[in-house]
Amino acid sequence: MPRDEQALKATVEQSAAVLTAAGFPRMPARVLMALLVAEAGGLTASELGDRLGVSAAAISGAVRYLSQIGILHRVPQPGSRRDRWEFLDDAWYTALMAKSPVYGVIADLGDRAADAIGDESDIGAARAREMARFYRFIDARMPDLMREWEELREG
Amino acid sequence: MPRDEQALKATVEQSAAVLTAAGFPRMPARVLMALLVAEAGGLTASELGDRLGVSAAAISGAVRYLSQIGILHRVPQPGSRRDRWEFLDDAWYTALMAKSPVYGVIADLGDRAADAIGDESDIGAARAREMARFYRFIDARMPDLMREWEELREG
DNA sequence: CGCCCGATTCACAAATTTGTGAATCTTCTG
DNA sequence: CAGAAGATTCACAAATTTGTGAATCGGGCG
Incomplete structure (x- = not known):
């Protein structure tokens, strides 16, 4: 079965909406879900901006928030300032539930x-x-x- | 030890603030905590309004919200429309945690x-x-x- | 039946949150 | 070391949320 980008995008938005309803800030929620379904190696800030249709500034704020609460971490790319952002793989939901x-x-x-x-x-x-x-x-x-x-x- | 109204009020507000930070709407959170520490028999809407320093309209919205999600229930007072609001005693935290x-x-x-x-x-x-x-x-x-x-x- | 007290609803105003664009800063490349 | 690409920050604008006052509704009592 081929990748259904449209359905995937809709699901990302819906999941983010659930998190938002649970009190999670909007943009971090969207970034979180976008990265969840992202291919290996994570995404760069500008890729995130493209996929979510928001400005670089919004991404910057969201990834800062998420990395502060320990859900993401930045993966510096050798010889580039285009860092990628990735999940701390199995840590994120435990962080969401328990670490608080x-x-x-x-x-x-x-x-x-x-x-x-x-x-x-x-x-x-x-x-x-x-x-x-x-x-x-x-x-x-x-x-x-x-x-x-x-x-x-x-x- | 005598009842320390001032400390109690401060604690109610702080607890409500924690709930709010967790995504719970502000006014319902305040009403919830006010009722938690209330004497037996609950409080009327106007008592709640007085203690929290807010309008009757705000109370009305908050208790509606809380009773919808099953945390409070109205206790009609025979021969009066001054109903009282009370906890569904042991149900509220389980509702908060699990029923969702x-x-x-x-x-x-x-x-x-x-x-x-x-x-x-x-x-x-x-x-x-x-x-x-x-x-x-x-x-x-x-x-x-x-x-x-x-x-x-x-x- | 009609008055009165209290609860509820609704439109609006205040305050907070959210995201953008422009300017600034950083660091890789030549 | 200068140029450039990308990231970050900041002031502001848009959008939501939140709570108020005024009007309405509704049950209880004389």
């Missing part, structure tokens, strides 16, 4: 709210404590989940 | 992208398939995780 410290942060805020209420018998305090416990639980289990995935993937 | 069909959707899009590429030996197709597998894995494990939490919580 956000669960721990929310847990701490839950405890802080309960402290501010002061009375542990207060239902609000109880809910806040439970929120804290829940997110600590998630925070703790996430690494296990990722390990399980690794095993599944390799085995 | 988003993992399945992303998985499907990954497969569709691989199909559009057509050649399974293509590295882009391989990555798309792996994305699909990963999110299906998450989708499948999430209910288990929630069950584990329930047991931990009760036991």
